[in-house]
Amino acid sequence: MTRHFNFCAGPAALPTAVLERARDELLDYHGRGLSVMEMSHRAPEYVAIAEKAEADLRELLAIPANYRVLFTQGGATQQFAAVPYNLLGQGGSANFVHTGIWAQKAIKEARHLFGGVHLAASSEANRHTAVPRPEEIALSADAAYLHYTANETIGGLEFDYIPGSEGGGPRRPDGSEVPLVCDMSSSILCGPLDVSKFGVIYAGAQKNIGPAGLVVVIVRDDLLDRARADMPTLFGYKALSEAGSMINTPATYSWYLAGLVFEWLKEEVGGLEAMGEINARKASKLYAAIDGSDLYSNPISVANRSRMNVPFVLADDRLDKAFLEEAEAIGLLNLKGHRSVGGMRASLYNAVPEVAVDTLIDFMADFEQRHG
Numbered sequence: 262m263t264r265h266f267n268f269c270a271g272p273a274a275l276p277t278a279v280l281e282r283a284r285d286e287l288l289d290y291h292g293r294g295l296s297v298m299e300m301s302h303r304a305p306e307y308v309a310i311a312e313k314a315e316a317d318l319r320e321l322l323a324i325p326a327n328y329r330v331l332f333t334q335g336g337a338t339q340q341f342a343a344v345p346y347n348l349l350g351q352g353g354s355a356n357f358v359h360t361g362i363w364a365q366k367a368i369k370e371a372r373h374l375f376g377g378v379h380l381a382a383s384s385e386a387n388r389h390t391a392v393p394r395p396e397e398i399a400l401s402a403d404a405a406y407l408h409y410t411a412n413e414t415i416g417g418l419e420f421d422y423i424p425g426s427e428g429g430g431p432r433r434p435d436g437s438e439v440p441l442v443c444d445m446s447s448s449i450l451c452g453p454l455d456v457s458k459f460g461v462i463y464a465g466a467q468k469n470i471g472p473a474g475l476v477v478v479i480v481r482d483d484l485l486d487r488a489r490a491d492m493p494t495l496f497g498y499k500a501l502s503e504a505g506s507m508i509n510t511p512a513t514y515s516w517y518l519a520g521l522v523f524e525w526l527k528e529e530v531g532g533l534e535a536m537g538e539i540n541a542r543k544a545s546k547l548y549a550a551i552d553g554s555d556l557y558s559n560p561i562s563v564a565n566r567s568r569m570n571v572p573f574v575l576a577d578d579r580l581d582k583a584f585l586e587e588a589e590a591i592g593l594l595n596l597k598g599h600r601s602v603g604g605m606r607a608s609l610y611n612a613v614p615e616v617a618v619d620t621l622i623d624f625m626a627d628f629e630q631r632h633g
Protein backbone atom coordinates (compact mmCIF):
# COMPACT_ATOMS: atom_id res chain seq x y z
CA MET A 262 0.00 0.00 0.00
CA THR A 263 1.21 3.50 -0.88
CA ARG A 264 -0.15 6.73 0.48
CA HIS A 265 0.61 9.53 -1.95
CA PHE A 266 1.08 13.16 -1.02
CA ASN A 267 -2.32 14.82 -1.23
CA PHE A 268 -2.49 18.59 -1.77
CA CYS A 269 -6.27 18.68 -2.16
CA ALA A 270 -8.03 21.85 -0.94
CA GLY A 271 -10.89 19.86 0.54
CA PRO A 272 -11.87 17.25 1.40
CA ALA A 273 -8.23 17.20 2.33
CA ALA A 274 -5.49 14.92 3.62
CA LEU A 275 -5.95 13.32 7.03
CA PRO A 276 -3.05 12.24 9.25
CA THR A 277 -2.04 8.67 8.42
CA ALA A 278 -1.82 7.87 12.14
CA VAL A 279 -5.47 8.91 12.54
CA LEU A 280 -6.62 6.72 9.65
CA GLU A 281 -4.67 3.77 11.04
CA ARG A 282 -6.30 4.19 14.41
CA ALA A 283 -9.76 4.45 12.78
CA ARG A 284 -8.96 1.31 10.78
CA ASP A 285 -7.96 -0.57 13.93
CA GLU A 286 -11.16 0.50 15.67
CA LEU A 287 -13.42 0.20 12.64
CA LEU A 288 -15.12 -3.16 13.17
CA ASP A 289 -14.92 -3.45 16.93
CA TYR A 290 -14.66 -0.27 18.98
CA HIS A 291 -12.84 -0.99 22.23
CA GLY A 292 -14.26 -4.51 22.56
CA ARG A 293 -17.89 -3.38 22.27
CA GLY A 294 -18.39 -5.57 19.22
CA LEU A 295 -19.60 -2.81 16.92
CA SER A 296 -18.31 0.12 14.91
CA VAL A 297 -18.58 3.75 16.03
CA MET A 298 -20.62 4.19 12.84
CA GLU A 299 -23.20 1.74 14.16
CA MET A 300 -23.61 3.22 17.64
CA SER A 301 -26.52 5.22 18.92
CA HIS A 302 -25.48 8.83 19.43
CA ARG A 303 -27.14 8.52 22.87
CA ALA A 304 -25.05 5.48 23.89
CA PRO A 305 -22.70 6.22 26.79
CA GLU A 306 -19.64 5.15 24.78
CA TYR A 307 -20.57 7.52 21.97
CA VAL A 308 -21.32 10.39 24.35
CA ALA A 309 -17.85 9.83 25.83
CA ILE A 310 -16.30 10.08 22.34
CA ALA A 311 -18.22 13.30 21.65
CA GLU A 312 -17.34 14.88 24.99
CA LYS A 313 -13.65 13.99 24.67
CA ALA A 314 -13.52 15.59 21.21
CA GLU A 315 -14.95 18.81 22.62
CA ALA A 316 -12.62 18.77 25.62
CA ASP A 317 -9.56 18.25 23.42
CA LEU A 318 -10.60 21.03 21.05
CA ARG A 319 -11.15 23.34 24.02
CA GLU A 320 -7.70 22.51 25.32
CA LEU A 321 -5.98 22.94 21.93
CA LEU A 322 -7.52 26.36 21.28
CA ALA A 323 -7.68 27.39 24.96
CA ILE A 324 -11.37 28.19 24.42
CA PRO A 325 -12.63 30.34 27.32
CA ALA A 326 -15.43 28.94 29.52
CA ASN A 327 -17.97 31.49 28.23
CA TYR A 328 -17.89 29.98 24.76
CA ARG A 329 -20.02 27.07 23.53
CA VAL A 330 -18.66 24.55 21.05
CA LEU A 331 -21.14 23.08 18.55
CA PHE A 332 -20.67 20.11 16.24
CA THR A 333 -23.20 20.65 13.52
CA GLN A 334 -23.83 19.92 9.83
CA GLY A 335 -24.65 21.58 6.51
CA GLY A 336 -21.12 22.73 5.74
CA ALA A 337 -19.68 26.18 6.23
CA THR A 338 -22.16 27.16 3.52
CA GLN A 339 -25.07 26.59 5.90
CA GLN A 340 -23.40 28.95 8.35
CA PHE A 341 -23.62 31.68 5.70
CA ALA A 342 -27.36 31.54 6.51
CA ALA A 343 -27.19 30.43 10.16
CA VAL A 344 -25.03 33.38 11.24
CA PRO A 345 -27.47 36.12 10.13
CA TYR A 346 -30.43 34.12 11.47
CA ASN A 347 -28.73 33.84 14.86
CA LEU A 348 -27.43 37.40 15.10
CA LEU A 349 -29.97 39.66 13.38
CA GLY A 350 -32.91 39.03 15.72
CA GLN A 351 -32.54 42.43 17.36
CA GLY A 352 -32.35 44.27 14.05
CA GLY A 353 -29.33 45.91 12.51
CA SER A 354 -27.43 44.82 9.48
CA ALA A 355 -24.74 42.30 8.66
CA ASN A 356 -21.38 43.92 7.89
CA PHE A 357 -18.79 42.16 5.75
CA VAL A 358 -15.21 42.35 4.63
CA HIS A 359 -15.02 41.14 1.03
CA THR A 360 -11.76 39.39 0.22
CA GLY A 361 -12.65 36.84 -2.45
CA ILE A 362 -14.86 33.98 -3.49
CA TRP A 363 -15.77 32.62 -0.04
CA ALA A 364 -16.48 36.04 1.49
CA GLN A 365 -18.59 36.80 -1.58
CA LYS A 366 -20.68 33.67 -1.05
CA ALA A 367 -21.34 34.61 2.58
CA ILE A 368 -22.35 38.12 1.51
CA LYS A 369 -24.63 36.79 -1.21
CA GLU A 370 -26.48 34.48 1.16
CA ALA A 371 -27.04 37.18 3.81
CA ARG A 372 -28.27 39.55 1.11
CA HIS A 373 -30.53 36.88 -0.35
CA LEU A 374 -32.14 36.20 3.04
CA PHE A 375 -32.25 39.62 4.67
CA GLY A 376 -31.66 42.22 1.99
CA GLY A 377 -29.37 45.03 3.05
CA VAL A 378 -25.86 44.10 3.96
CA HIS A 379 -23.10 46.62 4.47
CA LEU A 380 -19.74 46.19 2.78
CA ALA A 381 -17.38 47.45 5.48
CA ALA A 382 -14.30 46.94 3.32
CA SER A 383 -13.26 45.17 0.16
CA SER A 384 -10.07 44.11 -1.57
CA GLU A 385 -11.70 44.05 -5.01
CA ALA A 386 -9.69 47.09 -6.11
CA ASN A 387 -6.43 45.12 -5.79
CA ARG A 388 -8.05 41.97 -7.20
CA HIS A 389 -7.88 40.35 -3.78
CA THR A 390 -4.08 40.32 -3.61
CA ALA A 391 -3.95 42.12 -0.24
CA VAL A 392 -6.54 42.30 2.56
CA PRO A 393 -7.96 45.70 3.58
CA ARG A 394 -5.93 47.42 6.27
CA PRO A 395 -7.58 47.76 9.71
CA GLU A 396 -8.25 51.48 9.26
CA GLU A 397 -10.08 50.82 5.98
CA ILE A 398 -12.79 48.75 7.67
CA ALA A 399 -15.79 51.06 8.19
CA LEU A 400 -18.83 49.60 9.94
CA SER A 401 -22.35 50.91 9.38
CA ALA A 402 -24.14 52.77 12.18
CA ASP A 403 -26.58 49.84 12.53
CA ALA A 404 -23.99 47.01 12.32
CA ALA A 405 -25.10 43.89 14.21
CA TYR A 406 -21.81 42.10 13.57
CA LEU A 407 -18.77 42.07 11.30
CA HIS A 408 -18.06 38.96 9.23
CA TYR A 409 -14.75 38.14 7.56
CA THR A 410 -12.99 35.17 6.01
CA ALA A 411 -9.69 34.50 7.76
CA ASN A 412 -8.25 32.57 4.83
CA GLU A 413 -9.56 32.64 1.27
CA THR A 414 -9.04 29.03 0.28
CA ILE A 415 -9.29 29.66 -3.47
CA GLY A 416 -7.41 32.96 -3.72
CA GLY A 417 -4.72 31.98 -1.21
CA LEU A 418 -5.21 35.24 0.71
CA GLU A 419 -4.96 35.26 4.51
CA PHE A 420 -5.52 37.97 7.11
CA ASP A 421 -2.34 38.86 8.98
CA TYR A 422 -4.37 40.47 11.79
CA ILE A 423 -7.72 40.11 13.56
CA PRO A 424 -10.09 42.94 12.54
CA GLY A 425 -10.92 45.26 15.41
CA SER A 426 -8.59 43.54 17.83
CA GLU A 427 -6.59 46.67 18.70
CA GLY A 428 -9.27 48.17 20.92
CA GLY A 429 -11.40 45.06 21.53
CA GLY A 430 -14.00 44.13 18.92
CA PRO A 431 -14.87 46.00 15.72
CA ARG A 432 -16.68 49.29 16.36
CA ARG A 433 -19.58 51.20 14.84
CA PRO A 434 -19.02 54.86 13.97
CA ASP A 435 -20.39 55.82 17.44
CA GLY A 436 -17.67 53.72 19.09
CA SER A 437 -19.87 50.86 20.29
CA GLU A 438 -18.52 47.37 19.87
CA VAL A 439 -20.01 44.61 17.71
CA PRO A 440 -19.20 40.89 17.63
CA LEU A 441 -16.63 39.62 15.17
CA VAL A 442 -17.69 36.59 13.13
CA CYS A 443 -15.13 34.55 11.25
CA ASP A 444 -15.28 31.86 8.59
CA MET A 445 -12.19 29.89 9.60
CA SER A 446 -12.88 26.83 7.46
CA SER A 447 -9.45 26.55 5.91
CA SER A 448 -7.24 27.91 8.67
CA ILE A 449 -8.62 26.83 12.05
CA LEU A 450 -6.04 24.87 14.06
CA CYS A 451 -3.17 25.86 11.74
CA GLY A 452 -1.51 27.65 14.65
CA PRO A 453 -2.34 29.35 17.97
CA LEU A 454 -5.46 31.53 18.09
CA ASP A 455 -6.93 33.98 20.60
CA VAL A 456 -10.56 32.83 20.61
CA SER A 457 -11.54 35.64 23.02
CA LYS A 458 -11.36 38.15 20.15
CA PHE A 459 -14.34 36.52 18.42
CA GLY A 460 -18.09 36.36 18.81
CA VAL A 461 -18.53 33.43 16.44
CA ILE A 462 -16.01 31.19 14.69
CA TYR A 463 -17.18 28.52 12.27
CA ALA A 464 -15.30 26.00 10.19
CA GLY A 465 -16.26 23.16 7.89
CA ALA A 466 -14.34 20.09 8.99
CA GLN A 467 -13.00 18.81 5.69
CA LYS A 468 -9.90 21.01 5.58
CA ASN A 469 -8.15 20.98 8.93
CA ILE A 470 -10.47 19.13 11.29
CA GLY A 471 -11.63 15.81 9.84
CA PRO A 472 -13.89 14.35 7.16
CA ALA A 473 -16.69 16.25 5.44
CA GLY A 474 -20.17 16.38 6.95
CA LEU A 475 -19.28 18.23 10.14
CA VAL A 476 -19.03 21.92 11.01
CA VAL A 477 -17.53 23.25 14.22
CA VAL A 478 -19.06 26.47 15.58
CA ILE A 479 -17.55 28.30 18.54
CA VAL A 480 -19.91 30.94 19.91
CA ARG A 481 -19.73 33.35 22.85
CA ASP A 482 -22.63 32.67 25.16
CA ASP A 483 -23.91 36.27 25.33
CA LEU A 484 -24.79 35.95 21.62
CA LEU A 485 -27.20 33.06 22.08
CA ASP A 486 -30.23 35.30 22.58
CA ARG A 487 -30.07 37.39 19.41
CA ALA A 488 -31.75 34.95 17.04
CA ARG A 489 -34.67 35.67 14.75
CA ALA A 490 -37.90 33.92 15.71
CA ASP A 491 -38.41 32.56 12.18
CA MET A 492 -35.15 30.62 12.25
CA PRO A 493 -35.09 26.92 11.29
CA THR A 494 -34.61 24.94 14.51
CA LEU A 495 -31.44 23.22 13.37
CA PHE A 496 -29.70 26.55 12.69
CA GLY A 497 -30.10 27.72 16.26
CA TYR A 498 -26.91 28.04 18.28
CA LYS A 499 -28.83 28.15 21.56
CA ALA A 500 -30.91 25.07 20.78
CA LEU A 501 -27.86 23.18 19.52
CA SER A 502 -25.91 24.13 22.61
CA GLU A 503 -28.70 23.10 24.99
CA ALA A 504 -28.99 19.75 23.21
CA GLY A 505 -25.25 19.06 23.22
CA SER A 506 -25.35 19.39 19.40
CA MET A 507 -27.80 16.48 19.35
CA ILE A 508 -31.15 18.04 18.43
CA ASN A 509 -31.21 15.34 15.79
CA THR A 510 -28.65 12.70 14.81
CA PRO A 511 -25.25 14.36 14.48
CA ALA A 512 -22.53 13.32 12.00
CA THR A 513 -21.34 10.73 14.48
CA TYR A 514 -18.44 9.22 12.56
CA SER A 515 -17.04 12.56 11.37
CA TRP A 516 -17.23 13.83 14.94
CA TYR A 517 -15.34 10.75 16.15
CA LEU A 518 -12.64 11.21 13.48
CA ALA A 519 -12.36 14.90 14.34
CA GLY A 520 -11.72 13.77 17.90
CA LEU A 521 -8.90 11.53 16.70
CA VAL A 522 -7.41 14.49 14.80
CA PHE A 523 -7.56 16.64 17.96
CA GLU A 524 -5.80 13.89 19.90
CA TRP A 525 -3.16 13.62 17.18
CA LEU A 526 -2.58 17.38 17.32
CA LYS A 527 -2.21 17.27 21.09
CA GLU A 528 -0.18 14.13 21.49
CA GLU A 529 1.76 13.57 18.25
CA VAL A 530 2.31 17.15 17.10
CA GLY A 531 2.55 18.72 20.55
CA GLY A 532 -0.14 21.39 20.25
CA LEU A 533 -0.86 24.40 18.07
CA GLU A 534 2.35 26.28 18.86
CA ALA A 535 4.33 23.37 17.38
CA MET A 536 1.85 22.94 14.52
CA GLY A 537 2.15 26.64 13.68
CA GLU A 538 5.94 26.40 13.45
CA ILE A 539 5.77 23.42 11.10
CA ASN A 540 3.16 25.17 8.95
CA ALA A 541 5.21 28.38 8.78
CA ARG A 542 8.21 26.37 7.58
CA LYS A 543 6.21 24.45 4.99
CA ALA A 544 4.66 27.59 3.50
CA SER A 545 7.76 29.74 3.55
CA LYS A 546 9.89 27.21 1.72
CA LEU A 547 7.27 26.73 -0.99
CA TYR A 548 6.85 30.50 -1.47
CA ALA A 549 10.64 30.87 -1.58
CA ALA A 550 10.83 28.23 -4.31
CA ILE A 551 8.10 30.02 -6.30
CA ASP A 552 9.70 33.45 -5.89
CA GLY A 553 13.12 32.08 -6.82
CA SER A 554 11.97 30.58 -10.10
CA ASP A 555 11.29 32.06 -13.55
CA LEU A 556 8.51 29.60 -14.32
CA TYR A 557 6.23 29.87 -11.27
CA SER A 558 4.59 32.90 -9.70
CA ASN A 559 2.13 33.85 -6.96
CA PRO A 560 0.45 37.29 -7.03
CA ILE A 561 -0.45 37.72 -3.35
CA SER A 562 1.26 40.43 -1.30
CA VAL A 563 3.80 38.79 0.99
CA ALA A 564 2.10 39.72 4.29
CA ASN A 565 -1.19 38.15 3.19
CA ARG A 566 0.05 34.94 1.63
CA SER A 567 -1.93 31.99 2.91
CA ARG A 568 -0.14 29.44 5.04
CA MET A 569 -2.63 26.77 4.03
CA ASN A 570 -3.38 27.29 0.32
CA VAL A 571 -0.63 28.25 -2.09
CA PRO A 572 -1.90 29.07 -5.59
CA PHE A 573 0.65 29.56 -8.35
CA VAL A 574 0.66 29.83 -12.12
CA LEU A 575 3.16 28.69 -14.72
CA ALA A 576 4.54 31.40 -17.03
CA ASP A 577 3.29 29.35 -19.98
CA ASP A 578 -0.07 27.74 -19.28
CA ARG A 579 0.48 25.26 -22.10
CA LEU A 580 2.75 23.48 -19.61
CA ASP A 581 -0.08 23.02 -17.05
CA LYS A 582 -1.15 19.65 -18.36
CA ALA A 583 2.37 18.20 -18.36
CA PHE A 584 2.98 19.62 -14.88
CA LEU A 585 -0.09 17.94 -13.43
CA GLU A 586 0.51 14.63 -15.21
CA GLU A 587 4.14 14.40 -14.18
CA ALA A 588 3.32 15.40 -10.61
CA GLU A 589 0.64 12.76 -10.36
CA ALA A 590 2.95 10.12 -11.82
CA ILE A 591 5.30 10.55 -8.85
CA GLY A 592 2.48 10.65 -6.28
CA LEU A 593 1.88 14.39 -5.90
CA LEU A 594 -1.91 14.58 -6.09
CA ASN A 595 -4.53 17.29 -6.54
CA LEU A 596 -2.35 20.25 -7.51
CA LYS A 597 -4.83 21.63 -10.04
CA GLY A 598 -6.10 25.10 -9.12
CA HIS A 599 -9.77 25.80 -8.45
CA ARG A 600 -11.90 25.63 -11.59
CA SER A 601 -12.74 29.32 -11.30
CA VAL A 602 -9.12 30.54 -11.36
CA GLY A 603 -7.04 27.86 -13.13
CA GLY A 604 -3.31 27.39 -12.58
CA MET A 605 -2.11 25.33 -9.63
CA ARG A 606 -2.83 25.24 -5.93
CA ALA A 607 -0.98 23.32 -3.25
CA SER A 608 -2.94 23.06 -0.02
CA LEU A 609 -0.62 22.54 2.94
CA TYR A 610 -3.06 21.70 5.74
CA ASN A 611 -1.88 20.25 9.04
CA ALA A 612 -2.00 16.66 7.80
CA VAL A 613 0.28 17.39 4.82
CA PRO A 614 3.74 16.47 6.10
CA GLU A 615 6.81 18.61 5.54
CA VAL A 616 8.35 15.87 3.37
CA ALA A 617 5.43 16.30 0.96
CA VAL A 618 6.34 19.96 0.53
CA ASP A 619 10.03 19.09 0.09
CA THR A 620 9.14 16.54 -2.58
CA LEU A 621 6.91 19.06 -4.37
CA ILE A 622 9.66 21.70 -4.34
CA ASP A 623 12.18 19.22 -5.79
CA PHE A 624 9.71 18.24 -8.49
CA MET A 625 8.99 21.87 -9.38
CA ALA A 626 12.70 22.64 -9.77
CA ASP A 627 13.24 19.54 -11.87
CA PHE A 628 10.22 20.36 -14.05
CA GLU A 629 11.48 23.90 -14.60
CA GLN A 630 14.92 22.60 -15.62
CA ARG A 631 13.39 20.35 -18.20
CA HIS A 632 10.64 22.63 -19.53
CA GLY A 633 11.45 26.16 -18.39
Ligand SMILES: *Cc1c(COP(=O)(O)O)cnc(C)c1O
Binds near residue numbers: 339410413444447465
Ligand atom coordinates in the same frame (compact mmCIF):
# COMPACT_ATOMS: atom_id res chain seq x y z
C1 LIG B 1 -14.50 25.11 1.94
C2 LIG B 1 -14.91 26.44 2.43
C3 LIG B 1 -16.26 26.78 2.59
C4 LIG B 1 -17.40 25.88 2.19
O1 LIG B 1 -17.45 24.75 2.93
P1 LIG B 1 -18.64 23.68 2.73
O2 LIG B 1 -18.41 22.77 3.87
O3 LIG B 1 -18.41 23.04 1.39
O4 LIG B 1 -19.93 24.38 2.78
C5 LIG B 1 -16.56 28.04 3.10
N1 LIG B 1 -15.60 28.90 3.43
C6 LIG B 1 -14.28 28.61 3.27
C7 LIG B 1 -13.25 29.60 3.67
C8 LIG B 1 -13.90 27.37 2.77
O5 LIG B 1 -12.61 27.07 2.62
